[in-house]
Structures are given as structure tokens and as C-alpha cells.
Amino acid sequence: MDKDHYLHGLVRKLETSSPLQPEERDHLLRLPLILKHFESGHDIVSEGERTKQCCLVAEGLVCRYKIVGDGQRQILSLHLPGDIPDIHSLLIEQMDHNLGTLTAATVGFIPHEAVRALTRSYYRIAEAFWRETLVEAAIYREWMVGIGRRSAPSRIAHLFCEFITKMTAIGLSDGRTCELPLTQPEIADALGLSTVHMNKKLREIRQAGLVRVRSNKLTILDWKGLCKLAEFDPDYLHLRDANSKK
């Protein structure tokens, strides 16, 4: 796959929440991109680092995470192809968390200068990036409610609902089944659960006939039931398609 393909991924992602004009799309597709491959479980940017570039997830699954005192990891967010999870590094220089790969991943580095020049010339592109970070903040709010208040089965169900909805929005799922390249310890780290607890509750969700999770693949068997358990309402993802359907 080449650079153009990955920049199309960026445009597709931005367009899930922001309409773009052809001219704006063309300029985004001309951004300079330096591709780099990472094995699974590697840091792309570490806490404390100062960078002069931001990274576009080209292929694979990337997460933000922090390690607490006793060595436990909290996964803070999951990032799919088309995301620029450190776009904020344009304006806040020092990383306050780690950005790492959960699968083998290809990342495209874009110099800050290039993004800055583009956003200064095209305010709607600046708004699109701004909107991305606002949607991200909305996702964080949902995760906070989940970790703080939802039961373990509800948290797991919510992660599945959110993941497949995001995958569908960028064209990587038909809404019924998608790749879910997360191990059970990784899901547990995202939900603030112990792995054994997570295994036990995931089994209950499977036995209730809501989903099938097998060899890195998630299949939804009962969407309504899963949404009910999760109390999932996709409004917080602010997807344009979903809004226009209403």
C-alpha cells in the first residue's frame, strides 16, 4: 500500500464527522508522510517526549496508555486507521501519555509544520481536526462513565458496540462482523478489569448469545441485546451518516 492510500484513510476518517470540499480533500492528500513499520507492543511516542511531527495510523491498531506505579497498564483509547492520535502535539508539545501499537502497525509521520501550514490556509480543515479532538473527548467521557459506574459486562458490551461502530464508519466492517485484534488482557486493560474477571464476564456475554469472539474476530449476534446491556447510544460518536439518517 502506498502513501496516497493512507492519506485517503485520513480523509475518510475526517469525513465521518466533518464534510470536506474537494479542494480541502486534495490538500490533505498532498500532506507529506514518512511511513514507518512497528511490531506489536512497541511505543510510537513515549510519555515525556517532545515531537515535531504527528502520526497517522495507516494500518493496524494503536492505543494511548499509561502505566501506574505497580506496573499495571491502563489503556486510554483505541485508534484505527485514519486516526491521528497525537494531533494535539501540534499545540501541546510534551506527551503526557504513551502511544503504542497493539498489533503490527504502519504509521505515517507528518511534520507539524505541514499540518500547521494547511490549517492556517484552510480553516475548515482546522475545524475538522478540532472536531476530531472534541469527538475524542466525548469518547473519553463515555469511557469514564464506564470505568467509574458500569458493571463489567456492560463495559465489555460497550467496548464491542463502540469498536464495531467506529470500524463500520471507516468502511472496515459491515456492521455485523469485524476484526478485533485485541487479546483478553488488552481488553481488560482498556476496561480497568482484571483479566480473569474480564474472561468470566465475556463468557457470560457469549453464552447469552449476544456476540461471538473467535480468533481476533468479533461477530454481533444480537445487536439490540448488546446495546441494551451496554446502554450504548452512538450519538456521542457524532457520526455524520448516523445523524443524517435521523
Next chain:
Amino acid sequence: MPRYFFHTRDGDHIEMDDEGTELPNDQAAKNAAKELLSGLNREKLPNGDHMELAVVVKDSAGAEIYEVTLHLDGH
């Protein structure tokens, strides 16, 4: 890694774990049992003033290697 099975007991209700979880050793399994118990406890409020939650850990040969119980008694 060896596989451990975490069966739970809530009063008279027993839930068997027939899939298990791979963990490095017995000590990790014991710690995981305690973590599971504290996680389950967080989700569950007793109906009355008494609750007994237990996790029983068995190895793949079916031998019990650990049991940890949480009692709640309100007076």
C-alpha cells in the same frame, strides 16, 4: 503457560469456569483469584445483610490449589 480455572460461589449458587485462563504460575493464579473476588464484590450489593462470595482455583489436572472467600456481615 499453565491454565487455571476460577470457579465462583455466591451463597448457594456455583458458577463453573470451563474455559480457564493461562497464567505464569500458581502464585499469579492466587493473586488473580483475589483480584477477581474484589472485582465481583464491586459489582454486587448483597440483598440482605449477609453475603459470602468465594473463588476456588483449580489447575488443569482438576486439583484445587487455592480458595479465597469474602464474608460480609451487617449488624
